[in-house]
Amino acid sequence: MTEKQSIREKMKAFRKAMDPLEKKTREKRLCEGITEYLFDLSFQEILCYYPMPLEIDLRDAYKKWEDGGRKLFFPVTSKDDLSFFSPHSFDGFSEGPMRVMEPVSREEPFIYHEKTLCIVPGLAFTKEGMRLGYGKGYYDRFLSKYPGMITLGVCFEEQVFDELPCDGSDVLLNFVMIA
Numbered sequence: 001m002t003e004k005q006s007i008r009e010k011m012k013a014f015r016k017a018m019d020p021l022e023k024k025t026r027e028k029r030l031c032e033g034i035t036e037y038l039f040d041l042s043f044q045e046i047l048c049y050y051p052m053p054l055e056i057d058l059r060d061a062y063k064k065w066e067d068g069g070r071k072l073f074f075p076v077t078s079k080d081d082l083s084f085f086s087p088h089s090f091d092g093f094s095e096g097p098m099r100v101m102e103p104v105s106r107e108e109p110f111i112y113h114e115k116t117l118c119i120v121p122g123l124a125f126t127k128e129g130m131r132l133g134y135g136k137g138y139y140d141r142f143l144s145k146y147p148g149m150i151t152l153g154v155c156f157e158e159q160v161f162d163e164l165p166c167d168g169s170d171v172l173l174n175f176v177m178i179a
Contacts, residue, residue: 003165007132011123014158015054030154030179031061037177038065038117043150045071047084047110047118050093050101055121056154056179063090073110075138076102082142084110098136118143118151120173125153129173130164143171150174 001009038046046065051057066072073084077098087093087103096102110116120139124132131153133139143151151173160178 004132004135007161007164008123008135011132011159012054014156018054018156026156026179027057028060030056030177031058031064033177033179034058034119034152034154035061035064037152038070039068041117043070043115043117045073045110045113045116047073047075047116049119049121050074051121052100056156058119058154059090074103075100076106077138080138080141082138086110112146112149114148116149118146118149120151120153122153122155122159124159124161124164125155125173125176125178126161126164127176127178129153129176130166130170131173131176132164137169140169140171144169152177155179 048058048062051059062072071086073086074093075082075084077096077100085103085106086108088105088108092104093101094104120131120143122131122133143149151171153173153176155176155178157178160176
């Protein structure tokens with residue numbers, strides 16, 4: 001087992017063992033922190049993620065952001081690619097090929113511009129912005145196409161490492177918000 005695989009397994013076990021009430025409390029704090037951050041800045045479009053089981057759930061904040069005039073987009077996976085679309089409704093999701101909930105509507109694709117924030121899920125992070133994902137490279141490939149995009153990783157403090165193994169394809173995030 002590689003070092004990356006070992007960390008992934010450790011973080012999956014941590015999330016599985018986490019007390020659901022504690023998780024919800026910490027997610028609420030994280031949602032409030034990100035919302036404050038967003039409204040202090042002028043991001044008009046936010047690339048979000050629909051949480052897989054045990055991932056940090058930001059859906060409570062998504063509605064506030066949308067009500068506050070932000071346009072939200074969610075990922076859709078294809079063979080080796082990640083693209084983002086607006087769901088038009090929080091009921092408009094279905095399970096995609098990677099077992100991740102994806103927007104059903106593909107009518108409104110994300111088009112990059114400077115006022116976009118991408119919130120990036122992951123299994124482990126460093127405070128400096130290194131991220132360890134699930135190993136398929138979708139976010140790293142996507143983010144490498146938009147080097148000017150502002151990126152924000154979200155995690156619990158137990159998911160923060162001093163160092164993570166990385167290679168040339170790993171994209172450094174601008175910020176990491178920790179609950």
